[in-house]
Amino acid sequence: MLTTVIISLSILGVLGVLFGLGLAYASKKFSVETDPRVDRICELLPNANCGACGFAGCNAFAEQLVHGSLDVNTCKVCASEAKSVISSVLGKELVNQEREIAVIHCMRETIPARFEYNGIQDCRSALLVNGGFTTCQYGCLGLGTCATVCPFEALYMGEDGLPHVVDEKCTGCGNCAKVCPRGMITIAPMSRDVHILCNSKHDGKYTIGCCNHGCIGCKRCEKACPAGAIAVKDFLACIDYTKCVVCGACVDVCPTGAIGDYSLFRGKQSAKWRSGLAAK
């Protein structure tokens, strides 16, 4: 009885030692050289794998950072402290870049529908049915595809049927902007907080017919802007964020309230700036 136990224990013990030696040898012989910097950078990256940089996840991005000539700022999501550490790991100088945020360029109050849409609840599908069910061909469809693709839960569909950006969570990764079939979401620098809140390239008459807050292309903002940052093209004003000085002159002259100044309401619920805008 006792000998059986001793024999089996010793056989297992010998096998264990043999396998252990084999593994130790294999780990030396077949070890893969990894750049310790890649691992270090990977730890510092957000690891959200949002894909906004264009690479398959944070690990692939880190490898490109070390072996390619990419800039750290290609990652929109990473916090600036982490970025400075990554830069020092890479031995490069960090060019400070401003935080960016998604901006919804539509503020229609109701969905002015041309017909009842019963199809798939996805904006991209809705657009395939007679060019979308809204009278305005450029405005929000309100089915929330942007909110479903946001990897940071920074977009939610409000009761008004429009997407709202949660300032603290939005990283400016641009997934929502890419998915929006109407192209009415853009990524803008945080400090340039005056935006054209309309995407309508319809002429003024048509725009007024379907929306109270549409840009009618009257060019008043273009004339009022002291910095020459606004240009009206295709009945739609467009702000050049590199020139904008956030003076708010355009907000005051806009007859339809299609230009909004987020800076007054940043950090609060977006419904508030809307009521503030309405009171104006």
Add this chain to the structure above:
Amino acid sequence: MVRTFRGGVHPHDSKDMSKDQPIKQAPTPDIVYLSLRQHLGAPSKAVVKVGDLVKKGQIVAEPGGFVSSAVHSPVSGKVKEIKPHPHMMGPLADAVVVENDGKDEWFEGCNVATNWESMTPEQLKEKIRMSGIVGLGGATFPTHVKLSPPPEKKIDSAILNGVECEPYLTADYRLMIEQPDRVVEGFRIIMKVLGVSKGYIGVEANKPDAYIIMKEKGAKYGIEAVMLKVKYPQGAEKQLISAILGREVPSGGLPMDVGCVVQNVGTAAAIYDACAKNIPLLTRIMTVSGDGVSHTANYNIVLGQMLGPILKECGLKDGIRKLVFGGPMMGLAEPSENIPLAKGNSGVLALIAGVEKYEPRMCIRCSRCIDHCPMGLNPSVLSLLSDISDFTSMEKHHAMDCIECGVCTYMCPSRRMIVQQIKLGKQRILASRKK
């Protein structure tokens, strides 16, 4: 013998409602809206200016590229404006608006009989191109493109599509029994352009009289009429080829890859008018049907005519639940009846009963969609992949081979919007290919 393809369904065809109505000439309207987007491909380019006087048959827009088509004025009168106007495929597209002066004057050289048999295939092809002819079955693909296969693709058979497998529609049927000579002559022109001697006309078994007429008329020109099983989508190009010739178009391929060209009977009639009478595409035959109109009709109607008055003439009832342009399976639901007639519009259906909103539920893996898919795809997997926006995997599952016939959605017991989901996937795949 009745031939057919694998898969498909047989919805109630509802053709009794309008099949005995002879083709009626609709009154010429006071104003026509000629959309520049009536076909697949690049939009046409307007060649007239506001205020110009145009005559009947005069070109108002030329093709905007190779895959594009010309537009002609079906009335004589003045160009009132050129501006965006609602059209069949979407909310707004540029349209040439012509005010009818009632003189009905033909443009120089139009409506003059010529002998097409003395023309070369190249001349005929150019004539077809400049006459603005597109596939009148509903796909609106420019006909001259289909008739210009690259030289390495040898075409040995031409097929004429008189199947009309969509429920309700009877426009092609009326055309075949009322004006068979136009159809057969047009088909002879197609055969001459392609340089083939063998032609087939496919007719579904629910139109025996049309089959007999086509058989008689075509016999002396080597055209064989083929009786096909009543099944949807028998009239889809690839299914028609499979039924008549037993050839399968390869994945991602075109009928020309298996030596075929398929044309609709309406297209053939339009080709005859263009080549033998010098009349460009100005009118088309269209069915008005459904339980939302008090009397159904088959109209010969000018392109660009507003459909509202036509529907009123047919006794449009109140409480229409859905207005469909084209057949109920593949047609487009339209938001309003005030849309001008476009080249590809084979019918207008006003529907009240049976139009319901369904809440899609989970896929129960019953495989009905797979059994009936005429393309042999797996719609259930495609639908599930579309749910999670995995368009790359959809491409691997051959989503691009889907012909969007809607059989899967029709069969699904869970009321899943499978064909819509595949359409979304196809659109995303095309967008990513463009990048």
